Amino acid sequence: KNEVEQSPQNLTAQEGEFITINCSYSVGISALHWLQQHPGGGIVSLFMLSSGKKKHGRLIATINIQEKHSSLHITASHPRDSAVYICAAPGSGAQKLVFGQGTRLTINP
């Protein structure tokens, strides 16, 4: 069983909708990463957060350490937000990240 679980696996929405992607993890962590992988394959780090909330443009990431849960929100979604979103948390070693399987987001115009 993966230590990091994401939901949903696939999400299709209309432009302008508010998007939420969830990430649950089974290990105690100090920080969690959210990544974005575009159709071309490149992977970009969006956030690293260890508590509370971070915001960058239309993207908001929250984390609840006690509940071992994080969410990524996208406000006013746009077709260019279509990508795979991946969360990652430290595994058994401090430098070993465990990745979720990703959420494939499609935003239709």
Add this chain to the structure above:
Amino acid sequence: DAGITQSPRHKVTETGTPVTLRCHQTENHRYMYWYRQDPGHGLRLIHYSYGVKDTDKGEVSDGYSVSRSKTEDFLLTLESATSSQTSVYFCAISYTNSSTNEKLFFGSGTQLSVL
């Protein structure tokens, strides 16, 4: 992008042949990683390095070896490629900046096909 380049970007090879993938960085970061990405799986760690000549195994290290003779280069070698090693391979680096935020950067990936 923290100056990460992977080479080659694409490679097709035959079963049983040796293959070496190269990851090069320009900013002297200590930690470097090799991952593979396959459908139905998240990114999985193959090997990582925490300094020159300092490497350790990840969760899917069988059939792979690595070397880091210089800070800037981290090589992944498939000694005898098998079809199960057909995958997309990503190199990554991580470092902690002055704000104690861990930064994570990925290379563009290498699509490897073993026929």
